[in-house]
Amino acid sequence: MTTMVETPVAPSLPAGLLIGDAWRPSGDGSTFAVDNPATGDVLAEIADATADDALAAIRAAADAQPALAATTPAWRARLLRRVESELRSRVEEFALLITLEMGKPLAEARGEVAYAADFFGWFADEALRVSGDYRTAPNGASRILVKHRGVGPCLLVTPWNFPLAMGARKIAPALAAGCPSVLKPAEQTPLTSLLLAQVIEDAGAPAGAVNVLTTTRPAEIVTAVIESGLARKLSFTGSTSVGKLLLAQCAPYVMRTSMELGGNAPFVVFADADLDAAVDGALLAKMRNMGEACTAANRFLVAEEVAEEFTAAFAARMAALRVGPGWVDGSDVGPLIDDDGAQKVHRLLEDAVSRGARVETGGERLAGRFVQPTVVSGIADGSALLTEEIFGPLAPIATFASEAEAVARANDTAYGLVSYVYTRDLDRGLRMIDELASGMVGVNLGVVSNAAAPFGGTKESGLGREGGFEGIHEYLDTTYAALRA
Numbered sequence: 001m002t003t004m005v006e007t008p009v010a011p012s013l014p015a016g017l018l019i020g021d022a023w024r025p026s027g028d029g030s031t032f033a034v035d036n037p038a039t040g041d042v043l044a045e046i047a048d049a050t051a052d053d054a055l056a057a058i059r060a061a062a063d064a065q066p067a068l069a070a071t072t073p074a075w076r077a078r079l080l081r082r083v084e085s086e087l088r089s090r091v092e093e094f095a096l097l098i099t100l101e102m103g104k105p106l107a108e109a110r111g112e113v114a115y116a117a118d119f120f121g122w123f124a125d126e127a128l129r130v131s132g133d134y135r136t137a138p139n140g141a142s143r144i145l146v147k148h149r150g151v152g153p154c155l156l157v158t159p160w161n162f163p164l165a166m167g168a169r170k171i172a173p174a175l176a177a178g179c180p181s182v183l184k185p186a187e188q189t190p191l192t193s194l195l196l197a198q199v200i201e202d203a204g205a206p207a208g209a210v211n212v213l214t215t216t217r218p219a220e221i222v223t224a225v226i227e228s229g230l231a232r233k234l235s236f237t238g239s240t241s242v243g244k245l246l247l248a249q250c251a252p253y254v255m256r257t258s259m260e261l262g263g264n265a266p267f268v269v270f271a272d273a274d275l276d277a278a279v280d281g282a283l284l285a286k287m288r289n290m291g292e293a294c295t296a297a298n299r300f301l302v303a304e305e306v307a308e309e310f311t312a313a314f315a316a317r318m319a320a321l322r323v324g325p326g327w328v329d330g331s332d333v334g335p336l337i338d339d340d341g342a343q344k345v346h347r348l349l350e351d352a353v354s355r356g357a358r359v360e361t362g363g364e365r366l367a368g369r370f371v372q373p374t375v376v377s378g379i380a381d382g383s384a385l386l387t388e389e390i391f392g393p394l395a396p397i398a399t400f401a402s403e404a405e406a407v408a409r410a411n412d413t414a415y416g417l418v419s420y421v422y423t424r425d426l427d428r429g430l431r432m433i434d435e436l437a438s439g440m441v442g443v444n445l446g447v448v449s450n451a452a453a454p455f456g457g458t459k460e461s462g463l464g465r466e467g468g469f470e471g472i473h474e475y476l477d478t479t480y481a482a483l484r485a
């Protein structure tokens with residue numbers, strides 16, 4: 001572990017709920033503490049929204065809808081550009097806040113700020129490019145005019161692992177499409193959303209365009225908004241189990257939904273791969289965010305011929321990573337978000353070892369929520385870490401004997417968010433894109449996230465896409481007019 005140095009002071013923040021044009025306390029005056037996962041110390045005490053606050057917020061969004069929808073695309077693009085530029089100029093302030101409330105190292109937090117800013121920039125341009133079309137009916141009897149317009153007030157629910165980027169990926173396309181929203185960030189990391197909302201407000205967003213509800217009562221708040229009947233769309237990022245619950249809750253209202261859910265990414269290394277590049281990619285795909293990413297490599301599948309070499313090189317790199325608080329210079333691996341997260345990783349490791357897995361590096365218990373980067377090999381079928389999301393710095397390596405076996409094992413999961421493949425054979429790389437059952441495939445790359453790309457999953461990893469040309473359409477309805485020829 002790197003040595004503890006004094007905890008930096010958190011940037012100053014609004015502590016209330018943003019509802020319409022005002023920051024206010026919660027309706028019943030209650031508050032909750034947000035802690036620093038590296039120390040367990042309280043970072044801030046903020047408003048704990050009630051169901052009545054949730055109703056007030058979705059009403060404020062509904063009231064803002066007509067005026068926001070009437071703004072021009074150019075006006076919305078300028079608003080988004082101002083937010084982008086503010087995020088880029090305040091990268092240190094946002095990065096420190098992300099590190100303090102979520103735990104990731106500062107360098108990664110800076111990367112998250114840049115990634116979040118990219119979404120405001122990307123959707124500033126997309127606001128200008130929402131096109132319709134004009135066709136002739138096949139029988140020549142009518143003309144077909146197709147246009148798109150904002151879906152209406154949106155409910156945006158985000159997880160704790162990317163406190164800024166997950167909100168940015170939703171708010172930016174919603175605003176670009178002229179849709180007001182209610183953002184409900186995760187209770188573990190709500191502070192960054194408060195700072196973001198303040199930036200959006202200061203950039204000139206109209207009252208009610210973005211509302212923020214921090215709360216320890218997510219089910220009550222989300223239910224109140226859905227059952228108000230005022231929200232036309234839910235965009236959710238989080239676990240598959242909660243996503244399924246929310247899909248069922250939205251069904252009676254036939255609400256549009258986007259679901260960015262859990263993953264169980266395979267990382268496949270073929271014998272013809274550039275092994276140095278594969279080890280670099282493995283480190284990124286496994287260790288970004290301490291492994292607490294939906295895109296984290298959950299299962300390493302390595303060709304038998306190169307398994308020993310890959311495992312030794314990867315384990316050496318994992319062993320060299322320094323564990324410590326994210327703000328300390330030289331820390332590569334911060335704490336996990338909470339005690340449950342750390343205990344889950346230890347439980348999965350013990351289960352694998354009890355079934356015969358070999359610890360290649362790591363495996364010792366550290367203090368608090370810190371977990372040692374760990375590599376295990378010789379994983380037996382039936383081990384829980386092959387089917388559950390690990391969400392921590394634990395890398396299981398299994399081997400395969402043929403391409404067909406690699407594909408079958410990679411696809412043997414209920415999830416389908418992302419797969420990674422390392423090969424020097426172009427034909428094989430293209431074949432893998434066809435055969436791997438996931439919404440995204442990294443070919444000789446350990447990170448796929450990009451504001452210009454359609455991020456999202458298949459199977460139980462979700463519905464809909466964020467980013468790319470597709471992203472804004474999650475917030476647009478289609479209207480078609482029939483015109484007499």
Ligand code: NAD
Pocket residue numbers: 157158159160161162184185186187218219220222223237238239240242243245246259260261262263293294295389417457461462
């Ligand atoms: P979570 O499902 O526990 O919580 C996500 C959000 O839902 C939080 O805001 C939480 O307060 C809220 N929530 C929890 N229970 C709820 C309920 N009953 N009703 C309404 N809202 C509720 O997930 P998490 O632990 O915050 O995040 C980790 C999960 O998110 C992992 O499964 C990860 O893979 C997934 N994730 C997916 C993506 C993606 O883009 N696919 C990105 C990041 C994280």
